[in-house]
Amino acid sequence: MPWQEILAALNAGREQARRRWAEAQREASHAALLRGDPLEARARLRGSLESEDSPLGRALWWRLSRDPALWRKELGAITYDVVFSPDGHSVAAGCQDRAIYLVDLRTAAVRVLRGHDDQVFTVAFSPDGRALASGSWSGQVRIWDLATSSSRVLGSHRSATWRIVFGRDGRTLYSCSNDRTIRVWDVASGSVKRTLRGHTEAVRALALSADGRRLASGGLDREVLVWELEGERPPTRLSGHGDRLNGLAFSPDGKLLASASWDRTVRVWDLATRRTKRELAGHLAGVFNVSFSPDGKRLASSSMDETVRIWELATGSEQRVLRGHADGVWGLAFSADGQRLATSGLDRTVRLWNLEASAERSTPSGHSSAVFGVAFSPDGRQVASGGYDKTVRVWEVASGRVEHVLAGHTGVIYNVAFSPDGRRIASASADKTVRIWDAASGGELRVLVGHLNSVSSVAFSPDGKLLASAGWDRVVRLWDAESGVERRVLRGHGDRVIELSFSPDGSLLAASGTDKTLRLWQVESGALLRSFQGHAEMVYGVAFSPDGKLLASGSPEMAVRLWDAATGAEVASIRPGTRVYWLDFHPDGKRLAVALSDGTARVWDISRRPPALLRTLRGHAAEVNHVRISKDGRLAVTTSDDGTVRLWELESGRPYWRSPVLLADPPRIVSHRGWTPLSAGAPTPVAARAWEKAVEQARLASELAGTRLCLHGHEELLELWDLRSDRVLLRRKLEGIRRVLALPAGCAVLANREAHLLTDGGEDRVLAKDASAIAWDRGQLLVASGREVRTFSGEREGRRFRGDVGVSALGYANGWLALGFENGNIELVPTSPGRARSVFSFEDVPSSPVVRLLEGPMGTLVAGFANGLLGIWSLENGTRLEQARLSGPVAHLLLRGDRLHAATELGDHLTLDLGVFRRSYCDLVQELWRRVPVVWEGGLPVLRPPPAGHRCLAR
Secondary structure (H helix, E strand, C coil): CCHHHHHHHHHHHHHHHHHHHHHHHHHHHHHHHHCCCHHHHHHHHHHHHHHCCCHHHHHHHHHHHHCCEEEEEECCCCEEEEEECCCCCEEEEEECCCEEEEEECCCCCEEEEECCCCCEEEEEECCCCCEEEEEECCCEEEEEECCCCEEEEEEECCCCEEEEEECCCCCEEEEEECCCEEEEEECCCCCEEEEEECCCCCEEEEEECCCCCEEEEEECCCCEEEEECCCCCCCEEECCCCCCEEEEEECCCCCEEEEEECCCEEEEEECCCCEEEEEEECCCCCEEEEEECCCCCEEEEEECCCEEEEEECCCCCEEEEEECCCCCEEEEEECCCCCEEEEEECCCEEEEEECCCCCCCCCCCCCCCCEEEEEECCCCCEEEEEECCCEEEEEECCCCCEEEEEECCCCCEEEEEECCCCCEEEEEECCCEEEEEECCCCCEEEEEECCCCCEEEEEECCCCCEEEEEECCCCEEEEECCCCCEEEEECCCCCCEEEEEECCCCCEEEEEECCCEEEEEECCCCCEEEEEECCCCCCCCEEECCCCCEEEEEECCCEEEEEECCCCCEEEEECCCCCEEEEEECCCCCEEEEEECCCEEEEEECCCCCCEEEEEEECCCCCEEEEEECCCCCEEEEEECCCCEEEEECCCCCECCCCCEEECCCCEEEECCEEEECCCCCCCCCCCCHHHHHHHCCCEEEEECCCEEEEECCCCEEEEEECCCCEEEEEEECCCEEEEEEECCEEEEEECCEEEEEECCCCEEEEECCEEEEEEECCEEEEEECCEEEEEECCEEEEEEECCCCEEEEEEECCEEEEEECCCCEEEEECCCCCCCCCCCCCCCCCCCEEEEEEECCCEEEEEECCCEEEEEECCCCCEEEEEECCCCEEEEEEECCEEEEEECCCCEEEEECHHHCCCHHHHHHHHHHHCCEEEECCEEEECCCCCCCCCCCC
16 A cells, blocks of 8 residues: 555544544533533533534533533532632632532642541631631631641630631631630630620621721621621621521621521611611522622622522622522632632532623523413412422513422422412422412422322412312311411312312312312311212312302313302303313303313303303413413413413403514514514614504514515404505405415415415415425425425425425525424435435424424524424534523524524513624634633543644634
8 A cells, every 4th residue: 555545544544533532522521511510511622622613512612601600529528618719729618527628710629628626617718828717616716827738726616616707917817606706816826815795696607897897797696796896885786687697798898788697588788877778588598698799799698598699789689590509508709800609518519600601591481391270369460380390480470471480399280379468379289298389489488298199279268367278189188378287188079189169258168079079168167068960070170150159160071060059059051062171260250261172261151041152262282271360350371281371361362471573673572571672782662653563463473574574463364564665465364374474475374284375466375285384495485285395486386395294394404404393303304416314313302393493503403392492403413502491382583693583472582692603613712721721631620721733823
């Protein structure tokens, strides 16, 4: 073999080995990220991207650069306190195992200081960074020489030392203890210069002002004492917390003092007025520590709820929540530049956070699977829902945003209820418990245990004093709503109990069950008064009318029955022709809303005989499970197996939460919240023209380059607008519309399994029968019909591609025709001769219909699903690069520059910056070198400069 061929073979082998190594590093980076080790993920990704560019590598860096977690270090013992060294190179942590750990901030390498005789509760660096002070459970206070790792005992409290603080000059040390005292130590001699007494119980918190003139202390007596260190004046007392004090911090200018308490709040005190300037509530458990940022603009708090929260001092608003700890967070410290935060906790880790990382979407999304129970708050401002994802979500009615996600149940949540005063939410779950939550904060208040099987329903009595729960254990339990004490067990059902309803005066309780009956009890005595029989199958829903005279019940036998509550006689029935689930009366007592298996909820006028159908609420893509009407009768809320919670205007039957269109130039969304600009700094649009006002009331709409608009109204009316002249060119009645598209010369419409083309002149041409999806892409109309995809330019048919049945979305992407299916799969069809159909599968697609597809940058495909999932996949190998979840089916996708805008038909939306896929390779690698100083070698992060000879070094 000639030497040239040998050399070429060697080079090819080296190139193949390099690619395999880079791929292995990428996969290892991804694995490290999934198991929660961002340091290893960054180090391995740097090595991979130094060697080879790839969409997955860029996607991983995109994710890591947005992740505030820089690293976590497992220390093997509960970690109580953490502080930064003055030079910012390391943090010190005091631990349960009697050791102090010094952790390097770049590599997370550890140095251990041992010598304490008990658990180390507190640590503090001297101002020059040469010494470290520490305090332990035995009360011992030690001083460490960090150059030699040697230590000496400074002295000891009579009980546990909880906090220590160095004075400004490093010659004085302050400590507080369970012995109720604060001691002022001379560091050189170890003598106690002064003992401060004033607390009546253990002192757990201590802070020194930046000028060294004031010392603040707090503890189990719930008071904050502020000591003037010059002179002998008695301390100032600040009272207001409802439980013990755990942490204190002075603002950098010394004018404010923050206190952290077991009462779940942080208070910010104005020291000039001695009053609370701001109370910060949001933690779901006791707050353990608090720290001001160096510029005094932010405040961090750590809690037993496993989170760290960052607050903006000027407004008191919560900026972000840092999640990752697996147990309570105790230690908390800002770096000197305010860009990083160190935390420690009961999960035996120290963690480092980058506060400059872009915050993730702050508003939680909707449910991830089927939703069952739902309830309005008494004032109609909130809706609570629970479902298969084991969470309760609290929604703001006006905006449709999720305010709280209540997590704690370990089983499906079947039902939820608000207390009459709106302050509490009860939830019933398959985990056999009832949980009570604080509606304002989302905090868990109480867990009620007693049922022997799944709990299917909960209901508060009208006066709020009792809580009733029904279970698959065949009984109804009555609880004291305040204390959680079980008051009575009601028996009578022969099988599972499903739903409950109190009479309006609270004297009676009705229950439905799988034994095909309704049963009625007297609440005060617990006596079973009556059994209602007549249903041929199990009974799901039961509800009292507002005047208490009627009971309504629903059953999968396709029947709603109305009963005289006093006699048990059936007075009327409704046969909707589909299975009946839960139901609810309108406040006027004349109307009844019913949830049905055909994906609708219907409203009947029950004052007529027979009852008359008034309205059908259409929009869900699967069975409707629950329906509830607001107290004012204006709105209805429904839940469904499709994973959505939907709100309706009851009089018109129109969706209240809605988003008919995402307009392109400039990007802006139209929803129930009004017109929202999606570009940073853009002014909020105001609907002034006729077409803009029409869009606000539309069901669906599609805009084309600011010239044409196709609009589907709620009366099954299709309109074609010319946006420049602001006039309607065409109006046409067309039922069953699922999709509309604006084209240069008309509208394409998918309706009743037919693809229509409506032209400016009013012609309605059916382009394809058995059509399942349409799309406008690259100046062509694409129609999926049967097992093929047909293309049209204007009215002329073009090419045909082989497809398959079940196509629900389609579009061109990087030389392929991408097809999305009803089962969630995505396939690529070649558009040029000789190119083979893709053989790989798109990974991690949900079992939900693909509803939108869009070509992304750098060989990527963006897909939106009916369950609200938004994902980005590599067209090269089907790897999922990124995902997000929204509330409701993804109805709109728009890519403008680097910005991907997505919105659902319920008005939820987000914007993703895809700039990482468009950046030059060398810009990306140079950023990696700046932000990731380590590579992964031998199972460890190792400091390394950029590799010599790399092609990006010269730029």
